[in-house]
Amino acid sequence: MGNPKAFLEIHRQEAGHRPIHDRIHDFGEVEQTLSTRERKLQASRCMDCGVPFCHWACPLGNKAPEWNDALYRGDWEQAYWLLSSTNPFPEFTGRICPALCEKACVLNRFNHEPTTNREDERAIIEAAFREGYVQPQIPARNGKRVAVAGAGPAGLAAANALNQMGYAVTVFEKNEAAGGLLRYGIPNFKLNKSVIDRRITLLEQEGIEFKYNSEYSEYSEFSEFDAIVIATGTPTARDLKIPGRELKGVHFALELLSQQNRVLAGTTFPPDEHITAKGKDVLVIGGGDTGSDCIGTAHRQGCKSVTQIEIMPRPVDGPDDPQNPWPYWPRTLKTTTSHEEGCTRRWNINTLEFLGENGQLAGVKVQEIEWQPNPEGGRPIMVEKGKPEIIKAQLCLLAMGFLKPEHPQYPENVFVCGDARNGASLVVRAMASGIETARKVNEYLSE
Numbered sequence: 498m499g500n501p502k503a504f505l506e507i508h509r510q511e512a513g514h515r516p517i518h519d520r521i522h523d524f525g526e527v528e529q530t531l532s533t534r535e536r537k538l539q540a541s542r543c544m545d546c547g548v549p550f551c552h553w554a555c556p557l558g559n560k561a562p563e564w565n566d567a568l569y570r571g572d573w574e575q576a577y578w579l580l581s582s583t584n585p586f587p588e589f590t591g592r593i594c595p596a597l598c599e600k601a602c603v604l605n606r607f608n609h610e611p612t613t614n615r616e617d618e619r620a621i622i623e624a625a626f627r628e629g630y631v632q633p634q635i636p637a638r639n640g641k642r643v644a645v646a647g648a649g650p651a652g653l654a655a656a657n658a659l660n661q662m663g664y665a666v667t668v669f670e671k672n673e674a675a676g677g678l679l680r681y682g683i684p685n686f687k688l689n690k691s692v693i694d695r696r697i698t699l700l701e702q703e704g705i706e707f708k709y710n711s712e713y714s715e716y717s718e719f720s721e722f723d724a725i726v727i728a729t730g731t732p733t734a735r736d737l738k739i740p741g742r743e744l745k746g747v748h749f750a751l752e753l754l755s756q757q758n759r760v761l762a763g764t765t766f767p768p769d770e771h772i773t774a775k776g777k778d779v780l781v782i783g784g785g786d787t788g789s790d791c792i793g794t795a796h797r798q799g800c801k802s803v804t805q806i807e808i809m810p811r812p813v814d815g816p817d818d819p820q821n822p823w824p825y826w827p828r829t830l831k832t833t834t835s836h837e838e839g840c841t842r843r844w845n846i847n848t849l850e851f852l853g854e855n856g857q858l859a860g861v862k863v864q865e866i867e868w869q870p871n872p873e874g875g876r877p878i879m880v881e882k883g884k885p886e887i888i889k890a891q892l893c894l895l896a897m898g899f900l901k902p903e904h905p906q907y908p909e910n911v912f913v914c915g916d917a918r919n920g921a922s923l924v925v926r927a928m929a930s931g932i933e934t935a936r937k938v939n940e941y942l943s944e
């Protein structure tokens with residue numbers, strides 16, 4: 498701990514974002530960076546707590562006090578090695594992680610100015626690539642082969658860990674490129690896809706083989722492998738089967754997001770398949786991160802207006818959450834950069850019907866509701882409030898989450914990880930699951 502008084506003398510400073518009037522016209526990353534001096538000052542605020550709740554809260558067990566201290570001292574290479582000892586892909590989490598560690602930071606409890614761990618993490622890995630600290634690490638091979646089905650965060654983390662253990666790893670991916678949700682779900686304005694390409698190139702140099710357009714269907718297809726890791730995510734989105742669902746203009750959120758990312762990568766689509774918000778009133782159903790990504794994408798496509806509705810009540814404004822106090826993650830109102838770009842947000846709204854004209858969506862009938870305690874206990878009761886209304890929309894995006902996959906009984910050499918095992922969750926949790934599963938595979942094959 499280089500400066501024991503820094504947390505008292507230096508306030509939290511975030512890098513901030515590009516101006517709204519500038520960023521909504523392109524898909525470039527919205528987050529800016531601090532200078533090297535400013536970043537070192539932010540790292541100096543870490544108190545090296547006797548009980549590091551940041552380490553406890555991080556699914557990967559990142560050693561934030563250690564690498565923040567190295568960063569403050571200007572030893573970027575040591576900071577990189579400390580960071581990469583627990584986190585295989587800091588360039589991903591440094592951009593899109595909600596930073597569970599920061600909410601558990603003692604400074605968050607003290608004055609709601611936690612250490613800027615996520616931004617520090619991103620700065621460290623970018624410096625490591627820039628300075629050449631990141632080099633291929635090619636291990637000695639042990640003669641055994643492992644197949645990984647799915648090249649999303651969990652699959653990549655499992656493949657990386659197994660490869661470094663000496664296994665010959667082949668990753669099978671149904672899409673044309675690796676990344677999973679990172680590539681086909683998260684917009685470029687949060688994660689530029691060149692960042693993924695850079696990491697995949699490194700993994701290939703380290704010996705991992707990628708086979709694209711290869712959809713996993715049966716584990717028997719991989720009989721030549723000693724073990725199989727299933728990391729196929731949660732491919733089935735939660736649907737809204739109400740009247741009018743068949744109308745043109747009603748889409749799952751990932752239909753829009755994945756297509757837009759492919760367009761930016763150079764793929765073209767016929768006019769009748771192209772999903773666009775240009776000149777349209779857009780309704781997003783679902784109040785989570787995927788819904789927020791739809792809002793930002795709609796703005797960049799040139800929408801007329803955006804409304805986001807959520808069936809659950811509005812979260813508390815924060816910063817504290819009485820129902821989920823520090824050091825746990827507070828379930829408070831989250832306002833993203835996409836929301837800041839313009840959006841009408843409403844809660845306690847139930848969707849009743851999609852309304853159309855000549856087969857095209859024109860509006861959505863909704864009903865304001867309230868949740869009342871169930872006298873028998875369990876889930877609260879939804880009660881209608883007032884009269885139904887119609888929200889004008891020519892494009893409606895369903896962002897209501899994903900269904901947890903069901904799996905058959907697999908042979909003992911088949912392992913499931915990430916969202917495929919646990920249901921939809923955070924990228925950092927998927928990565929942690931991939932690493933844990935790699936350890937289990939190694940234990941099984943070492944018996």
